[in-house]
Amino acid sequence: MSVNGSVVEAQAPVTASVAPSVAGDTGLFPAAEKLRALAARHAADADTTRVLSREVTEAIREAGFARHFVAARFGGTEGTFDELTRAVVAVGEGCAASAWCASLAAYSARFASHLPEEGHQALWGAGAGPDTVVATGLMPAGRAKAADGGWRVTGQWAYVSGVDFADWVMVCAAVAGQDGPPALRFFTLPRGAYTVRETWDSVGMRATGSHTVVVDDVFVPRHLSFDRADMLTGRNGASTVPAHNVPFQAVGGLTFIAPVVGAAVGALAACAGSITGRRRNQTAELTVVRASGRIDAARHLVTENAAVLDGRLFTPEHMARNERNATFAAEMLREAASLLVGAAGTGGLGEKHELQRFWRDITSATSHVALQYDTAARKNYAAVLLGPEE
Known part of the structure; x- marks a missing residue:
């Protein structure tokens, strides 16, 4: 059954509350407990310098946040939302900026699961591994023009958290069509295909590195893009992993x-x-x-x-x-x-x-x-x- 294009897989009274379970924990939460202590030790310096230390960003990667929603066939965890939530909360007790970046590292990989199979191979396949860090600009900005085999993308996306240590960025842009309003698509670009302007100057969450990504007429092949509507509705033709749908x-x-x-x-x-x-x-x-x-x-x-x-x-x-x-x-x-x-x-x-x-x-x-x-x-x-x- 579908509602507004979204798959409905279970019915229950809205007042029902489902108790969380710790069964099937993947080890992310114990790793997060260690990360909390490390992040807490670095939190004051991160707040002053406005950047997470390399030791902390590497610990976020090593703890398993980036791989949490990645498919098992690439060495990922295919973890639950419950364990990720508890792990992010734990890290936040020591440093909110570290927890924010850890959370987005996990969820950005989930967004990227909507890429076609060739895109999965590019991000997590041979030579890459499941700990690839993706930073995402969720809000539509910029524009894309159809080109042979893909699109040429131009624009600026503000508030892209964690971009300082990301391997890829994913941004949303409008593609002008023949009829009707422009279609919105996500485009995935490797480090080096974009520049970063350091615009994040908030009084809080200083070390999230939520800067502006600038893309200047860069070609993005078809396998590194997907329709924004797929992410909104939960449709995923490239993966049957539950968390990807x-x-x-x-x-x-x-x-x-x-x-x-x-x-x-x-x-x-x-x-x-x-x-x-x-x-x-x-x-x-x-x-x-x-x-x-x-x-x-x-x-x-x-x-x-x-x-x-x-x-x-x-x-x-x-x-x-x-x-x-x-x-x-x-x-x-x-x-x-x-x-x-x-x-x-x-x-x-x-x-x-x-x-x-x-x-x-x-x-x-x-x-x-x-x-x-x-x-x-x-x-x-x-x-x-x-x-x-x-």
Whole structure:
């Protein structure tokens, strides 16, 4: 059965909650625990220099994030959304920017699974391996012109996180057709086929390297491109791996909210460590408890999203709820971070205090368009609750 072109593989009441499972763990979570400690040690320097150290980026690759959704025939993990989510949260407790890049390394490989078979071979085949890191510019920009055997692509794509250490980038551009509006396609380019302008200057998530990718009339062969509609609907003619056949509406927000949950857990620990002596009073204790409730509730919603994906509950109701969950979790985590800063007082805002870094990271990350009610959740979930507009 299909809904708006998306495959619906299971039906369940929208109020049902699927418990997460740790069965079948691939080893990503234990590796993430080690990465968390390493990333935490480098987090202050990364925040100052605005770049992740080579030691951290190599650890992200070695931990298995890039291979998590790669097909087993290439040495990939074919892992679950639940384990990836728990691993990203764990890394975020030490460094939100590291978790953000780890998350996108995994999800970008999932996006690239929509390439034709020859494209799979180019990214993960002989001589490449499953740990290829792809950075993605999801928002359409630029243009592509049909050429013999492919397209010539030109444009600029902002906010391409992790581009500093990526092996390939994937960008979305419009292709003018004979009739109707231009078609949107993703194009995949190897390092060296594009340039990077260092434009990322946010006060938070400084080390994500979310810079601008510039492509100037570069030829992209047919096997390194796919129709954007395939990713949106979850159609994948090149792969039968379950995680490669998931509608984007169901999964989109999870990519970005899991690192924020981790950052909030880290912020809670940083704040709790600062409330001692005269700072420990009833007001501070109540504030920290309120913040912890918001963080736990957000974690539950995010875990629920991963369970929906692993359970393949791709009904309109579940997909809309996943959008609602991600955006509401973002709202609660922003509130929690503000509460924690208030509880810690002036000391928590000191440049050397990790709480203020977590606070800035959470504020910056939750400004992402995928985590905004108006653009990501309101319309679809309102239709679930209230029915379609007249």
